[in-house]
Amino acid sequence: MPVLLDPARAPILSELLRAVPGGLVQSVVPGSGNHTDPRIAGLGSLAHASELEISFIVHPKYLDHLARTRACTVIVLPEIEEKLSQAVPPPSFARVICKHPYLLYARIAQWFEWARRPAYEPSIHPTAIVDPTAQIDPSALIGPHVVIGARCIVGAMTQIGAGCYLGDDVEIGASSVLYPRVSIYYGVKVGDRAILHSGVVLGADGFGFAPDPTLSKGAWGKIPQLGVVLVGHDVEIGANSTIDRGALDNTIVSDGVKIDNHVMIGHNCQIGTHTAIAACVGIAGSTIIGSRCTIGGMAGISGHLVIGDDVHISGGTGVIASIDTPGRYTGVYPFAEHKEWQRNAAVITQLSTLRKRVRALERE
Numbered sequence: 001m002p003v004l005l006d007p008a009r010a011p012i013l014s015e016l017l018r019a020v021p022g023g024l025v026q027s028v029v030p031g032s033g034n035h036t037d038p039r040i041a042g043l044g045s046l047a048h049a050s051e052l053e054i055s056f057i058v059h060p061k062y063l064d065h066l067a068r069t070r071a072c073t074v075i076v077l078p079e080i081e082e083k084l085s086q087a088v089p090p091p092s093f094a095r096v097i098c099k100h101p102y103l104l105y106a107r108i109a110q111w112f113e114w115a116r117r118p119a120y121e122p123s124i125h126p127t128a129i130v131d132p133t134a135q136i137d138p139s140a141l142i143g144p145h146v147v148i149g150a151r152c153i154v155g156a157m158t159q160i161g162a163g164c165y166l167g168d169d170v171e172i173g174a175s176s177v178l179y180p181r182v183s184i185y186y187g188v189k190v191g192d193r194a195i196l197h198s199g200v201v202l203g204a205d206g207f208g209f210a211p212d213p214t215l216s217k218g219a220w221g222k223i224p225q226l227g228v229v230l231v232g233h234d235v236e237i238g239a240n241s242t243i244d245r246g247a248l249d250n251t252i253v254s255d256g257v258k259i260d261n262h263v264m265i266g267h268n269c270q271i272g273t274h275t276a277i278a279a280c281v282g283i284a285g286s287t288i289i290g291s292r293c294t295i296g297g298m299a300g301i302s303g304h305l306v307i308g309d310d311v312h313i314s315g316g317t318g319v320i321a322s323i324d325t326p327g328r329y330t331g332v333y334p335f336a337e338h339k340e341w342q343r344n345a346a347v348i349t350q351l352s353t354l355r356k357r358v359r360a361l362e363r364e
Contacts, residue, residue: 005115007052010041013073013094016054020111024104026078029085031094038072038094043109046071054108056101066091075101120159131168143180155192167203173233185245191233191255199240203229206244206251206267206285223247225267232256238263238279247285254291266303278315 014037017025030036044053046062049071056075057066063083066074073094076084081097084090098104124130124142134152136142143162148154152166155174160166164178167186172178176194184190185203196202205225212221227246231253237243238261243251246268253265256274264282265271272291277283281295284303289295293307296315301307305319310326313319317331336344 005041005112007039007041010039010052012037012039013054013096016040016108016111017096020104020107022103022107024098024100024107026097026099029081029095029097031072032090032092035072035092035094040073042112043105044071046074054096056105058101069093075104077101137174149186161198179239185229187228188231188245189228190231191235193234194231195236197237197239197241197261200237201242202231202237203245204242206247208247208267208285227251227268229253232273235259241265243269244285260297272309 041052046065054073055071128146137156149168153171161180173192188203208223209220232255241263244267260279266285268286275293278297290309312328314330
């Protein structure tokens with residue numbers, strides 16, 4: 001990772017650790033020479049960090065990387081520090097001892113992300129179209145060609161990127177960021193500190209249709225979608241993800257939920273607190289997902305199911321029944337060379353017949 005800050009204004013290690021919240025640091029072991037309390041201008045991997053960067057190690061299998069790293073500081077687990085303290089000669093880099101190195105790295109990365117952002121002047125770009133009944137906090141930033149509808153509310157320190165659309169009665173909380181081209185339909189409410197990446201669509205109609213033979217054979221009549229989407233605090237939604245409005249009840253995304261790119265969440269779904277959903281997941285309508293769940297990439301969840309708290313679904317898994325017991329669930333058919341896969345698949349399609357034959361033999 002390239003150096004993020006001009007070294008002249010980069011913090012020294014002790015200042016940086018005081019600025020990072022969470023109380024994660026157990027202790028600090030100074031390095032030698034210029035690494036007793038070094039300046040930290042950025043973050044880097046063990047293999048590619050410069051002498052102005054901090055790195056981290058989360059598994060002993062990467063210990064050999066430490067011998068070659070140029071990082072001035074490394075975040076380490078207590079058990080790894082125990083090994084390093086016995087090394088002769090001792091490491092030259094400073095060590096930050098922490099039980100959760102990856103989390104501390106994430107907190108430091110957040111600090112640098114904010115530190116490198118240029119300061120902005122609260123303003124409404126002259127090309128933006130803002131309804132006179134909208135309430136825009138004076139500290140907000142409204143970018144070029146933004147459209148904000150009637151009775152919208154935009155909170156303090158919120159930034160709305162170029163080309164975003166907010167329909168009537170939309171509410172966006174404080175300190176949120178909408179990257180360019182986010183579309184939010186009428187009535188949707190988003191909490192504080194949200195991050196919505198480009199292409200996000202909140203509040204489009206759910207997939208609601210009823211057979212209508214009065215029109216023609218096989219025709220469908222549209223069911224109006226009368227609910228909205230409610231998004232809690234500290235939610236991040238990745239690029240080109242979509243969340244449909246409810247048919248009657250609201251679609252709810254609770255506090256702390258993290259959603260990757262290209263995720264589709266159907267109407268009337270409820271996503272519990274701190275659940276994380278990886279890319280290309282599809283969740284059909286009226287499904288309830290509990291708290292602290294993880295859903296791997298390209299998993300598919302059928303509609304009208306209930307997934308309990310602390311359920312972890314592996315990537316590519318198809319879920320067609322409710323899950324009420326915490327744990328990890330996997331339903332991926334192993335890949336193989338194509339002809340071998342075809343042979344195995346042919347056997348699987350005959351399992352029901354084979355089962356009947358085995359039972360008949362057992363009775364005999």
